[in-house]
Amino acid sequence: MTTLILVLALFQTAQDLYNSAATDFEAGRWAEAATKYESVLKEDTSHIPSRFNLAVCYTKLGNTDAAIAAYRTLLDQNGTIYEARVNLAILLDQSSKRDEAGEQFEKALNLHPDDVQAELNLAMFYMRGNEIDKAYPHLIAVQTKGPSTAELYVALSEAEHARQNEAKSREYLEKAISLDSKNTNLRRQLAISYFTDKDYAKAIPPLVELVRLEPTNADYLYLLGKSYEQVKAYPLAIAALEQAIRIKSDDVEAYATLSAVFYAQENWGRAAQLLSRVIEFRPREALPHFVLATCWDHLGNAKEAIVQYNKFLELDDGSNDARSFQARQRARTLERRQKK
Incomplete structure (x- = not known):
């Protein structure tokens, strides 16, 4: 009977300590929570919730090595915890341990093969490493699983650009813009893509929008003026290029293009x-x-x-x-x- 009472007392103490740690955890008191989770784990090394939360605390405190070790121990105990796989993969990636990170992202996807985010995590991991051939099938899989996002379309655009399929790259950029219409960077990428490909007529609409959003951006004005010059819309070219020169008086390309307009006339x-x-x-x-x-x-x-x-x-x-x-x-x- 005495032994049973002692066991119950220890259990109650550990449970109280875990509850106290959870309170600190929810309040963002990471150091206090970590200390208490460590105490819980001294009593019960197999307590998975404490191990997981301890890893999170270490991450929040900037102790990456300890967090990685905690996640590894946790996954040795139970390898089916998806969130632990993902968190470990992210930490390994941030620590420049790409091979190990990729392995964890792959295992996370194997745990949730139909999960869009798991597929996207792996795709974006490969994109960050410029491993386009590995990323591409996962990006296509994400698109198939849906729903599509601007982030996905941007990644697909970058992948198609790397695959030298500029038409498809621009198609995905346009889809990304349709979902994120206020993203100036996407419009700039689309405009420059058309401009670089010398498809000036299609470069003009996104450039017009860019100039509307940033009327004092001399670079946008030059690109717009050059595009107008190439399609022989000379009055519009003159207006854009003269404005570019007013803003940036040493813009030699604007002077050269404007001279070409007047020469043509x-x-x-x-x-x-x-x-x-x-x-x-x-x-x-x-x-x-x-x-x-x-x-x-x-x-x-x-x-x-x-x-x-x-x-x-x-x-x-x-x-x-x-x-x-x-x-x-x-x-x-x-x-x-x-x-x-």
Whole structure:
């Protein structure tokens, strides 16, 4: 009878201690809770709730190694606890132990094979490691299981980009934007993707929206202006590029593109003015000198045209024989005329 009373007393003490630890745990008093869970486990090493909560406390306290050890011990006792597998995988991943982390994410998925989050966890783990081939089937599986999220579509877009399927990558980006319409970064990625692929007409709508959201972003204005220039929407290109220059007065690409717009419109004077600015920024670049020379030529300013043709020939690397020949012949013709 005495022995039974002692056992009951010890049990009551351990239970009270666990309850007290749980109170501290719920209140976020991690150090106090950890101390009490450790005491409970001294009495009963197989008490799984205490072991799990102790691992959480160690994590909250920044004691990653102790947390990992606690989760390992717990899983040795019961390997079917999904949350412990996931938490251990995350800690191992954060500790740069990728092989072990991947093993735990895989085991977690095996425990819950139909769980969307388990599949996504594994997919995103492989994406973070740039292991696209391993991530891709899991991403597709998540999409099949549903419901789809912006995070999933972004990951699928990145995967398709890595697989060099830009059309599919943009398709997923557009789906992500439809679910997260306020995400400026997604719109920027979509716009740049179209722009890089020289699909300027499709780049324009997301760029227009980006400029609306960030009207003082000179980079967005330049990309929009360049896109308008490429589709020959010249008035819109001029407006966007002039605004870009007002915001960023040393934006040489904006000056160059704006000069191309005025050149296309045969506004030689304005084109010459802008090309002169380009040359100020890039004096050793041959082509702007040639284009500026043709502007002065159209304007009838033979003296300046000769200077620029000759400067072009001085800097020319011979990569365009026709242009070099034209510059040489035109400079000679103008020089002869001036001597008469």
